[in-house]
Amino acid sequence: MAVVSDIxxxxxxxxxxxxxxxxxxxxxxxxxxxxAVGHGAVAIxxxxxxxxxxxxxxxxxxxxxxxxxxxxxLSIRLPRVCLGIISGAALAIAGAALQGLFRNxxxxxxxxxxxxxxxxxxxxTIVLGTPxxxxxxxxxxGYVLPVxxxxxxxxxxxxVYRIASNDGRTEVTTMLLAGVAMNAIAAAGIGLLVFMxxxxxxxxxxxxxxxxxxxxxxxxxxxxxxxxxxxxxxxLFASRQLDALLLGETEAMHLGFRVETLKRxxxxxxxxxxxxxxxxxxxxxxxxxxxxxxxxxxxxxxHRTLLPxxxxxxxxxxxxxxxxxxxxxxxxxxxxxxxTSCLGGPFFIWLLTRRRHMGMW
Amino acid sequence: MLACRDIxxxxxxxxxxxxxxxxxxxxxxxAVIGPNGAGKSxxxxxxxxxxxxxxxxxxxxxxxxxNWSKRELACRRxxxxxxxxxxFPFRVIDVVLLGRSPHAGxxxxxxxxxxxxxxxxxxxxVHLADRLYTTLSGGERQRVHLARVLAQIWRLGxxxxxxxxxxxxxxxPTNNLDLAHQHALMATAxxxxxxxxxxxxxxxDPNIAATYxxxxxxxxxxxxxxxxxxxxxxxxxxxxxxxxIPVTVMRHPTxxxxxxxxx
Numbered sequence: 001m002a003v004v005s006d007i008x009x010x011x012x013x014x015x016x017x018x019x020x021x022x023x024x025x026x027x028x029x030x031x032x033x034x035x036a037v038g039h040g041a042v043a044i045x046x047x048x049x050x051x052x053x054x055x056x057x058x059x060x061x062x063x064x065x066x067x068x069x070x071x072x073x074l075s076i077r078l079p080r081v082c083l084g085i086i087s088g089a090a091l092a093i094a095g096a097a098l099q100g101l102f103r104n105x106x107x108x109x110x111x112x113x114x115x116x117x118x119x120x121x122x123x124x125t126i127v128l129g130t131p132x133x134x135x136x137x138x139x140x141x142g143y144v145l146p147v148x149x150x151x152x153x154x155x156x157x158x159x160v161y162r163i164a165s166n167d168g169r170t171e172v173t174t175m176l177l178a179g180v181a182m183n184a185i186a187a188a189g190i191g192l193l194v195f196m197x198x199x200x201x202x203x204x205x206x207x208x209x210x211x212x213x214x215x216x217x218x219x220x221x222x223x224x225x226x227x228x229x230x231x232x233x234x235x236l237f238a239s240r241q242l243d244a245l246l247l248g249e250t251e252a253m254h255l256g257f258r259v260e261t262l263k264r265x266x267x268x269x270x271x272x273x274x275x276x277x278x279x280x281x282x283x284x285x286x287x288x289x290x291x292x293x294x295x296x297x298x299x300x301x302x303h304r305t306l307l308p309x310x311x312x313x314x315x316x317x318x319x320x321x322x323x324x325x326x327x328x329x330x331x332x333x334x335x336x337x338x339x340t341s342c343l344g345g346p347f348f349i350w351l352l353t354r355r356r357h358m359g360m361w
Numbered sequence: 362m363l364a365c366r367d368i369x370x371x372x373x374x375x376x377x378x379x380x381x382x383x384x385x386x387x388x389x390x391x392a393v394i395g396p397n398g399a400g401k402s403x404x405x406x407x408x409x410x411x412x413x414x415x416x417x418x419x420x421x422x423x424x425x426x427x428n429w430s431k432r433e434l435a436c437r438r439x440x441x442x443x444x445x446x447x448x449f450p451f452r453v454i455d456v457v458l459l460g461r462s463p464h465a466g467x468x469x470x471x472x473x474x475x476x477x478x479x480x481x482x483x484x485x486x487v488h489l490a491d492r493l494y495t496t497l498s499g500g501e502r503q504r505v506h507l508a509r510v511l512a513q514i515w516r517l518g519x520x521x522x523x524x525x526x527x528x529x530x531x532x533x534p535t536n537n538l539d540l541a542h543q544h545a546l547m548a549t550a551x552x553x554x555x556x557x558x559x560x561x562x563x564x565x566d567p568n569i570a571a572t573y574x575x576x577x578x579x580x581x582x583x584x585x586x587x588x589x590x591x592x593x594x595x596x597x598x599x600x601x602x603x604x605x606i607p608v609t610v611m612r613h614p615t616x617x618x619x620x621x622x623x624x
Contacts, residue, residue: 007478008471010454010491103446240462247459248446250411255513256435256463301449 021299025312029085032319036084037077039323044069044077075218083216084322085315086228087277088287092314093235094270095288096295096306100242101266102172105296108289109274111179112267113156116186118278119209121152123193126204142220145208146279150227153275156182161267170263172249210335211284213322220280227276231269232311238266239303246301284337286344287314293351362386363438363528363559368407368417377403378414379583383561387526390554391561392570395580396604401563402443404580405532408561409440421528435463438528439510443536445502447494454490456505457481460512472517480511483549485542499537507534507546511553529553531562535569547573571595571618579603595619 034046044052044065051063052070094109102111109115125132125148133141160182164175190209197205241262244252253259274288295309318336321343325334364384370377377400385391395401406412407419410426419426421438439460447456454477461473468476481487484504489497494505514527531550535543543566551573554560564570570577571591579587579594581603587594600608600621607624 007454007481007487007490008474011474011477014452014454103448105449240465243459244462246447246449246451248442251440251442251445253411253431254409254435254438254440255459256430256432258431296450300455301451302455 018299018305022305022309022312025298025309025316029312029316029319032316032323033081033085036081036319036323037073039327040072040077042069042072044073049073079216079218079221080213080322081319082225083213083221083280084318086225086232087213087281087284088291088314088316088318089311090228090232090273090277090314091284091287092291092310092317093232093307094274095314096292096303096310097235097238097242097266097270098288099292100245100303101263101270102176103246103248104176105293106289107176108286109270110183110285110288111176112271113160113179113182113186114153114271114274115278115283116183116190117156118149118153118275119283120156120186120189120193122149122208122279122282123190123205124152125149126208127193127197127201143223146220146224149279150275153278154271156186157267157271157275161264169260170267172263207335208282209337211282211337211340212325212333212335213281213318214326214333216280224276224280228273228280231272231276235266235269235273236307236311238262238269239307242266242303242307282335282337284318285341286348287317287340290340290344290348291317293348297351362423363408363421363561365404365408365414365419366417368404368414368419370403370407370412370414370416372403377583378407380417381580381583381585382417383408383578383585385528385559385561387559388554388557389559389575390551390573391559391576391578392564392574393561393578393580394564394567394570398582399580400583401580402532405530405561405563409438409530410434411440432463435513437514437525438530439513440530441507441510441532441534443532445506447502450493450495452490453486453492453494453497453505454481456494457486457508457512460509463513473512475517476512476515477508479517480508480515483511483552484508485545500539500542503534503537504542504546507531507549511549514558526558528559528561531560533563533565535564535566543569544572567595567600567621571620572613572616591618595621 034049037049038044038046047063048065048069051061052065052073054061056074091109098107098109098112099105122145125145129144133144136144160175160178161170163178164171194202194205241257244255244257249259291314292306292310295306295313299305299309321336321339325336325339328334362384366382367380368378368382369380381404383404393401393404403412407414410419421429421434426434457477457480458473461468461476464473481490484507486504486508489501494502497505510529514529529550534546538546547569550560550562574591576589577587577591577594578585579599586603587599595610597608597610600606608621609624611620613620
């Protein structure tokens with residue numbers, strides 16, 4: 001029957017187009033990676049990057065490089081780029097998952113309170129935390145801020161979640177509103193701490209509240225890596241569930257999903273991923289909101305491709321933003337959050353004005 | 362058999378359902394009619410498992426709904442809501458394939474696509490398969506969701522025994538549809554039942570119910586006030602006492618089922 005082959009062909013064509021788009025995104029990430037590790041005061045060509053990395057694994061590629069290039073790549077650029085990749089990926093997939101959960105394309109990781117909660121805890125640590133810093137052993141003092149921020153983010157999400165839950169059921173609309181309210185409360189707290197802070201604390205605060213990938217070392221990065229990556233990868237397995245949730249919670253239940261467990265799981269995973277990444281980088285706005293939108297424009301709203309593609313594009317976007325942030329005002333560094341917001345904001349507005357033409361949302 | 366027995370349910374202090382029982386056998390198309398506020402939608406949600414009754418049991422094949430795993434139940438029973446919340450720009454074909462999600466990992470992807478094909482043909486939507494859902498009219502969207510829920514419980518080819526019959530629950534499915542598509546939708550439901558499955562549908566139009574249903578339930582104030590084949594249920598007296606409207610009931614000139622017109 002001719003019609004049958006039409007639908008099969010249609011379905012195949014969609015899959016090919018999607019595969020092509022995801023391939024292009026992956027290529028983009030590779031380019032961004034080499035640009036990010038290669039660019040800066042010490043330039044390193046892509047071939048040299050490969051040569052140095054292969055050399056670390058005992059493989060000689062025969063590419064000439066200097067020792068200083070090796071040191072810069074391995075101790076400075078690579079941890080920074082790895083941080084950019086995992087936090088961009090975490091923010092983007094958490095944004096995509098929460099937009100699916102709330103059936104609202106305007107949801108972003110900030111809405112469940114995790115970012116502002118983490119920011120409040122970080123601000124409190126910076127301004128009031130000196131006694132705490134003195135109390136912990138010196139080799140742990142570098143972890144106090146990220147651990148507090150992580151805990152603060154999770155605690156805020158937990159409160160938002162409790163407010164919206166009743167009798168084992170979670171009202172996602174109530175959760176959205178509770179998130180907005182908690183954000184306002186946390187913002188007031190942060191404002192108060194800013195008011196109380198001295199000059200040095202104010203600089204630290206600003207740096208943290210606007211986000212930065214700078215100054216990261218392997219020692220600080222590695223303990224947090226599994227905390228960011230595990231929930232990020234786990235969310236990839238929620239694609240069928242998130243697709244079903246877009247139909248509505250009752251419909252998802254009729255499709256055989258355990259909706260309450262599902263909602264809880266997605267919220268916990270998103271909060272873990274964002275909490276751990278914000279603890280390392282500070283608040284980086286707009287990535288979680290913007291990236292899933294771009295991906296939907298390219299390949300549609302199905303989560304089976306939206307989630308992995310968001311990971312790739314989120315990582316790429318953060319690498320590029322960081323590259324610009326650390327080269328545009330040399331020798332200083334622009335906080336990356338300023339960049340993501342001032343590029344993301346106008347771009348998002350442009351998207352909003354275009355959406356009707358494209359039949360989106 | 363899909364059945365509920367002696368269901369009682371109170372919502373916000375109001376008795377919505379007061380001890381009613383409904384059954385759907387394999388191979389039959391059952392319609393539920395009744396005035397606004399009679400409890401039709403509540404009954405529908407109880408039968409679908411979305412609402413738990415205060416008293417009484419709901420069961421599929423003599424097993425209570427809560428003893429089914431959600432996924433097994435989803436493979437046997439599909440539910441078409443009055444309206445959907447979907448607002449993301451999926452292609453129509455992908456919305457239909459969402460219906461196959463309870464079968465993920467159990468059926469081949471190529472079979473899922475063939476099933477999507479079959480239900481698109483059944484619902485006359487093949488020409489819209491590549492359209493964005495968000496660009497469709499309300500009636501077209503409703504038909505896409507019918508295709509989706511059909512895909513959920515559709516079988517390719519093989520005949521079925523009674524204890525593998527699937528059940529389709531439709532909540533006022535003809536809302537938003539033009540005249541031709543109202544009848545096309547009910548004809549689809551009718552064919553699905555004739556193939557050995559059970560269909561239960563809430564309807565407002567008694568003439569459509571009379572044309573397509575094997576059996577009717579009339580609900581009023583949370584009770585079943587009439588039950589049986591259209592000829593015995595759709596009487597002048599029933600319309601006047603339950604719906605409070607004077608009517609004339611006639612025989613349809615070709616298919617001999619009752620037809621009602623306001624007097």
